Amino acid sequence: MKIIYHNRHQTENDIDAKYVDLDTLLKESNFLSLNAPLTEETRHIIDAAALSKMKDTAFLINVAWGGLVDQAALVDALKSDEIAGAGLDVFENENEVDEELAGLDNVITTPHVGSATHMARYNLSKEASKNIISYLIDGQALNQVNA
Structure with missing residues (x-):
């Protein structure tokens, strides 16, 4: 698997992962895994504009913080097949799983208990x-x- 990543700082790695800008990451990823801290800079880093740049065959995986993703925009993107699916174990409102989101056939939700x-x-x-x-x-x- 070709691995590309984006981070605030380019880091050394021994797995042959290539650093790319965020735009390239969104456009080229088949599986976009979010593993970032939740800060003012990263809140809703995946919004409607970011989702529109993703492939319609791409999957968004969020195992970090629910606030990284604009959940309403994600629901819209999933319902319109703008992206293929999502795997989530965190949610924008951590104490509530959006029933519309959880009810979609192209979403897998799990508790954040890895x-x-x-x-x-x-x-x-x-x-x-x-x-x-x-x-x-x-x-x-x-x-x-x-x-």
């Missing part, structure tokens, strides 16, 4: 324990995001 497996929870607990021990022994936090 880490809710026994093995994932075991590994998270193990990693947290290692982090606490490391900090108590030498004052170093493992996998620290902010120094």
Whole structure:
């Protein structure tokens, strides 16, 4: 599979993924996976204009934040076959799944519980324990995001 991506900053990678601008990403992707943080800059980054640039055979996958997608525009694009489908485990109004959206045949919705497996929870607990021990022994936090 050819992998293209867009990010605020071009990053090094070892999987032969090619950095492209957002417009190119929208126009060329067969599967557009959203994995961005929700900020003022990214809120509704996928709106009616962005959806109109996508292939009519493309699928939108959002596993990050519901607010990245203008849900009303997504419903319109899905109903008019502007895009082929969507896979969502997050929604614009997190406590409510839009019944019209969930009722569409070209949408798959799941709860945002990808880490809710026994093995994932075991590994998270193990990693947290290692982090606490490391900090108590030498004052170093493992996998620290902010120094």
